[in-house]
Amino acid sequence: MKLGVVILAAGKGTRMRSSLPKVLHRLANRPLLRHVVNTSNKLDPTQTIVVYGHGGEAVLQAFSSDEKIIWVEQVQQLGTGHAVDQATSSLVDVDRVLVLYGDVPLIKVSTLSSLIQAASESDLALLTVNLENPTGYGRIVRDAEGVVQRIVEHKDATSEELEITEINTGFLIADKKRLIDWLLRVDNNNVQNEYYLTDIVELAVADGVDVKVAQPDDSTEVMGVNNHTQLAFLERYYQLKQAELLMQQGVALLDPSRFDLRGELIAGQDVQIDINVIIEGRVELGDGVRIGANSVIRNCSIADGVQILENCVIEDATIGAESVIGPFSRLRPGTKLAGRNKVGNFVEIKKSDINEGSKINHLSYIGDSLVGKNVNIGAGTITCNYDGANKFQTVIGDNVFIGSDSQLVAPVKIGEGATIGAGSTITTDAPPEMLTLSRNKQFSVKGWKRPVKKINN
Numbered sequence: 001m002k003l004g005v006v007i008l009a010a011g012k013g014t015r016m017r018s019s020l021p022k023v024l025h026r027l028a029n030r031p032l033l034r035h036v037v038n039t040s041n042k043l044d045p046t047q048t049i050v051v052y053g054h055g056g057e058a059v060l061q062a063f064s065s066d067e068k069i070i071w072v073e074q075v076q077q078l079g080t081g082h083a084v085d086q087a088t089s090s091l092v093d094v095d096r097v098l099v100l101y102g103d104v105p106l107i108k109v110s111t112l113s114s115l116i117q118a119a120s121e122s123d124l125a126l127l128t129v130n131l132e133n134p135t136g137y138g139r140i141v142r143d144a145e146g147v148v149q150r151i152v153e154h155k156d157a158t159s160e161e162l163e164i165t166e167i168n169t170g171f172l173i174a175d176k177k178r179l180i181d182w183l184l185r186v187d188n189n190n191v192q193n194e195y196y197l198t199d200i201v202e203l204a205v206a207d208g209v210d211v212k213v214a215q216p217d218d219s220t221e222v223m224g225v226n227n228h229t230q231l232a233f234l235e236r237y238y239q240l241k242q243a244e245l246l247m248q249q250g251v252a253l254l255d256p257s258r259f260d261l262r263g264e265l266i267a268g269q270d271v272q273i274d275i276n277v278i279i280e281g282r283v284e285l286g287d288g289v290r291i292g293a294n295s296v297i298r299n300c301s302i303a304d305g306v307q308i309l310e311n312c313v314i315e316d317a318t319i320g321a322e323s324v325i326g327p328f329s330r331l332r333p334g335t336k337l338a339g340r341n342k343v344g345n346f347v348e349i350k351k352s353d354i355n356e357g358s359k360i361n362h363l364s365y366i367g368d369s370l371v372g373k374n375v376n377i378g379a380g381t382i383t384c385n386y387d388g389a390n391k392f393q394t395v396i397g398d399n400v401f402i403g404s405d406s407q408l409v410a411p412v413k414i415g416e417g418a419t420i421g422a423g424s425t426i427t428t429d430a431p432p433e434m435l436t437l438s439r440n441k442q443f444s445v446k447g448w449k450r451p452v453k454k455i456n457n
């Protein structure tokens with residue numbers, strides 16, 4: 001069976017009240033449509049078509065790297081039937097067509113597989129769900145024997161039909177040739193004057209098709225996003241599911257409802273994560289890593305035994321084993337700590353290699369630097385790496401001690417074992433093993449009086 005997937009994504013999303021097309025709004029920092037495309041890819045379809053409309057350019061741009069997607073524009077949104085019909089001529093070499101929705105992000109692969117399975121002996125299968133409050137949804141109309149007859153939209157339903165609690169999720173799979181034929185026969189004689197995809201059910205039944213039905217494990221899977229309230233609800237649901245999975249893997253989340261994973265987390269044993277931590281992109285945590293409250297960690301590799309204390313922001317960094325970072329540290333892209341390092345409060349590091357055992361404990365900026373082993377960088381040290389036009393490197397040898405409040409004006413080298421006196425501005429290379437300092441001589445003024453405030457009359 002060769003599967004073609006059609007993802008409907010042409011809707012305006014008026015209720016988002018946003019200039020961004022609805023399917024580009026983000027869940028776990030990925031566009032809604034990205035979730036659907038990823039799920040669809042897992043079914044290994046022969047073709048994937050996205051029907052786009054409103055704000056199409058932005059959608060195309062966001063997915064420009066996805067060469068496999070076939071884009072079909074639906075200029076006017078004349079209904080779900082019309083939308084699928086736009087796509088069918090692009091479906092070549094496909095036997096079955098599965099319809100997905102760009103604004104229903106959490107549909108599971110296993111649910112779609114059971115829908116595909118349900119259709120194995122029929123030319124049409126629907127995904128339905130029973131809702132306590134079915135308001136707004138299309139209802140599944142069955143006959144006395146329980147055989148599916150048709151779908152009636154809420155707006156077109158009689159008061160009797162409105163009592164039906166089995167609703168249409170919109171997800172369906174159909175034989176391609178028959179689908180094309182049914183869509184040709186769908187009209188827009190209904191309250192909304194739209195070409196309803198749902199009308200194919202009645203046509204299929206008239207053609208003698210035994211319409212099959214599958215159901216998801218959880219109705220949240222088939223919930224769409226029409227406004228920010230629904231988006232936030234699905235975000236929380238998704239985050240809790242991820243948190244549960246991580247806890248099952250042994251990660252200690254101090255409060256799963258205050259943890260956000262917007263990407264992929266690979267965690268070792270005995271990892272503990274305090275509240276309000278955000279993990280983004282791809283993050284690896286070794287055994288025994290602890291992350292303090294309110295930290296944001298993006299695309300990092302953090303080795304065994306590392307402690308990230310509270311309120312750190314760490315991005316594109318590698319942190320070697322047994323290091324202690326924070327509180328209030330900022331590690332920017334290209335930071336590499338070899339291991340057993342200490343980085344303290346209000347320290348910013350960018351594009352620098354810091355070798356084993358070196359410490360930068362307070363209020364410093366280290367950029368474009370190569371720092372040796374067992375270096376101690378005093379409070380308030382700044383590498384002046386930028387002259388307003390170009391960036392330069394600072395090289396600090398092993399066992400160097402940099403006194404507090406020093407500026408190292410790059411390009412500059414501090415030789416192994418050197419000591420820099422506090423308050424120095426170092427503009428030329430400092431030799432190894434010596435004390436180097438640049439400092440005005442201290443003097444005191446005898447008999448000097450502090451000015452006093454003049455009294456105005």
Ligand code: UD1
Nearest residue numbers: 008009010011077078079080083137138168169170196197
């Ligand atoms: C549709 C179903 C309804 C079902 C409900 C589930 C139809 C006629 N009705 O109703 O039975 O219970 O979904 O949520 O199918 N879209 C396009 N182009 C269009 C129209 C819609 O791409 O011309 C896309 C929308 O972006 C949206 C999806 O199709 O993602 C559903 O469209 P919408 O108008 O929201 O359908 P509903 O009225 O909710």
Ligand code: CA
Nearest residue numbers: 011224225226
């Ligand atoms: Ca809808």
